[in-house]
Amino acid sequence: MVIFALKKNPSRFLFISFSCIIICGFVRFVSLWYSLKTTTGPSYLFSKTTDKKFVEKLKTDTLPNSTYSKISFIDRKHAFTVGEVLTVKITLFNSMGIRIRRGGDMLRIILKETKLAANVNGNITDNGDGTYIGTVLLPWRGEPQLVVYLSLPRQVHEIVVNAANRYGIMRHIMGIFKKYKNISETTPCGPLPVIQGFKNLYNLTEMAYNMPWYCVKPKSDELTDKHWKYSVTAANFTLPLNVTRVLLAHQHKPLLKRIVLKVDGEKTMETxxxxxxxxxxxxxxxxxxxxxxxxxxxxxxxxxxxxxxxxxxxxxxxxxxxxxxxxxxxxxxxxxxxxxxxxxxxxxxxxxxxxxxxxxxxxxxxxxxxxxxxxxxxxxxxxxxxxxxxxxxxxxxxxxxxxxxxxxxxxxxxxxxxxxxxxxxxxxxxxxxxxxxxxxxxxxxxxxxxxxxxxxxxxxxxxxxxxxxxxxxxxxxxxxxxxxxxxxxxxxxxxxxxxxxxxxxxxxxxxxxxxxxxxxxxxxxx
CATH class of the missing domain: 3.40.50.1110 (SGNH hydrolase)
Structure with a gap:
């Protein structure tokens, strides 16, 4: 009777059939995901060093501070002309108001005018003494705003580079070793034969099409390098969480000084x-x-x-x-x-x-x-x-x-x-x-x-x-x-x-x- 009723209402029949396909596919995916997560032993998490040594290396009060840093004009004009290049000097200060006298920080400089839906990216030159020269083209007539970002302090970059070299990767990709349905383990992997906290690694370079790749050996003796079947991204980073929070708090900070220019001339520059x-x-x-x-x-x-x-x-x-x-x-x-x-x-x-x-x-x-x-x-x-x-x-x-x-x-x-x-x-x-x-x-x-x-x-x-x-x-x-x-x-x-x-x-x-x-x-x- 049910089949007969569905045949009399083909649109309903198609809807139910389509729904069954979706549900079956979802159940199959969940089953695969669960089987991959099922292990005979505990899944590995990478070993972490103490947070203290990283925090000690990063003295936040000595980092450049976007609130105290300054922008000054090299050639201040009442009005600029379309096609000219604006040049400014950026001087960095830390949160204690002390001028920074070394280079290596990363900045951005852009020009934008919201009502004209206009923007242009500029260039930054590092003078090596805590000052930077920013240049940006003036391509249109109007009253654009100059924006300077303190994108990344040098010290933050150094910590991340050192961590990448130390751990081999900033966020592990987890290798899933699987034999039959009930034997599997998940271990951290990376492109270097260095995975912090572990000594026994599988060299999986040949299986990765001759691209250098290494994974921690599973604890089970039944799982060999040939059982490396799948991979998935680890949920956390190789750096401790509280350290990453400090580092993230010092990225892409705009300098607070608001500078609006007056640019005269043609509507836009000739290209x-x-x-x-x-x-x-x-x-x-x-x-x-x-x-x-x-x-x-x-x-x-x-x-x-x-x-x-x-x-x-x-x-x-x-x-x-x-x-x-x-x-x-x-x-x-x-x-x-x-x-x-x-x-x-x-x-x-x-x-x-x-x-x-x-x-x-x-x-x-x-x-x-x-x-x-x-x-x-x-x-x-x-x-x-x-x-x-x-x-x-x-x-x-x-x-x-x-x-x-x-x-x-x-x-x-x-x-x-x-x-x-x-x-x-x-x-x-x-x-x-x-x-x-x-x-x-x-x-x-x-x-x-x-x-x-x-x-x-x-x-x-x-x-x-x-x-x-x-x-x-x-x-x-x-x-x-x-x-x-x-x-x-x-x-x-x-x-x-x-x-x-x-x-x-x-x-x-x-x-x-x-x-x-x-x-x-x-x-x-x-």
Missing amino acids: SRSPCHKLAPEKTWEVGTSGFYYNNTWVNINCRHQYKQTPNQYAECLQGRHLLLIGDSNIRSYIEFFTKFLRLKVTIGNPMENAPGVVLGHNRARSISVTWRSHGVPYFAAFPYSNRLLIPTSLILDRLNVRSDSRTIVVIHLWTHFLTIPIHVVEERIRDVRKAIERLLARAPYVTVVIKGPQSHLENQIFLQVDFKRVSFERIWRNEFQYLKNRVIYLNYWDITTGSESKQLHPGPKILDDMVSIFINHVCNV
């Missing part, structure tokens, strides 16, 4: 009229302000956008080409964008799911295909994932099956997940990528390779010291690619995210749209 796709790749690696927002529109300074932000224009750009995106969720967001914007049919994975793996979408009518692949270890995810998914970027490039005349576009973004590990490990990973790109371009010289550079945010997480790390990452990218700059495009996304005071790890929809537009206009010939 390059040359299309972005004609900009030589080596020019994209040059240091300097890349652009600014005006009337909520991103304006490139060194080239002009020709592609409008419409599905038809973007489809023309990508028609007949394959787009391969490699990295974390901040590059996976591109395939999420294209799935909606170009109506891609996703056949593998889910672009909305925050998990490593593969996502593939295509628009057969326009011969467009887009793939996202997660990079190799380390990769942080809140839920357990199979270790087989974390294929290194260099190996993905080596396995890329392309003809010699292929016009595939490859975009690589190595950033957030790599902020947790020692910088020399980052350098090794980027060097591997550079060598793989050389091999790729040797067999397929018409492939377009793009490096998506660091991006900024104001989110306070102790291992995400983006201002210091950005300097190190950009130095490594430039050093490693010094002989490839004429063949590889570098996209500077620091200015667009910093000037906008982007708060979250993942930029909002407007910034994401404009980041995609910058990419499209650099890789596509109208």
Whole structure:
């Protein structure tokens, strides 16, 4: 009778069927999660040193203080002119009002005018004596406000760097060793053969596709290195909680002095009229302000956008080409964008799911295909994932099956997940990528390779010291690619995210749209 009634009401039948699918899938996921957490012995937590020695190293009253620090003009004017560069001097004082006489702190300087929906990022030069020179372009006419951030004190950065070297990683990824249903253990892992508090480690480098990776040996003799099946992010950091709270309290503090300028002249400054796709790749690696927002529109300074932000224009750009995106969720967001914007049919994975793996979408009518692949270890995810998914970027490039005349576009973004590990490990990973790109371009010289550079945010997480790390990452990218700059495009996304005071790890929809537009206009010939 029930079946007969449902057949007479097909919409109700479909609703109940769909609900059953969702419930069954959820039960299956919970079952898997519970089985992974079930252990024959206690799951490991990493050993912690006493809090006292860290707190003693960080004397908070000697840190630069945004309330007492000062901003002064190098060349004070009643009115500035559009296109000029404003120069100011920032002098740092600590919370006792004593001037700081050493360098090494990280600052930001931006200009913004809310009523014009305008902003621009500037540059900071460290004089090494507690004073800093800030320069910022004046691209529009109006009354913009100057904002200076004390992003990170040197002492905070030093503690985090020392901790990363000491622990091997700022937040452990937990390796899940599993044999049968009732034998499993969870142990901390990292890229160095050093895990504080433990001596017996498994070298899992071969299983991590030859990327250095180590996990603490499980206590059970039945669990060997071959039983390393899954990974999941640890709930806490390697530094003690009370120390991280102190460190987090000293990030991204705006100097309190409010400075409003008067800028006369043309409505906006003159920018390059040359299309972005004609900009030589080596020019994209040059240091300097890349652009600014005006009337909520991103304006490139060194080239002009020709592609409008419409599905038809973007489809023309990508028609007949394959787009391969490699990295974390901040590059996976591109395939999420294209799935909606170009109506891609996703056949593998889910672009909305925050998990490593593969996502593939295509628009057969326009011969467009887009793939996202997660990079190799380390990769942080809140839920357990199979270790087989974390294929290194260099190996993905080596396995890329392309003809010699292929016009595939490859975009690589190595950033957030790599902020947790020692910088020399980052350098090794980027060097591997550079060598793989050389091999790729040797067999397929018409492939377009793009490096998506660091991006900024104001989110306070102790291992995400983006201002210091950005300097190190950009130095490594430039050093490693010094002989490839004429063949590889570098996209500077620091200015667009910093000037906008982007708060979250993942930029909002407007910034994401404009980041995609910058990419499209650099890789596509109208």
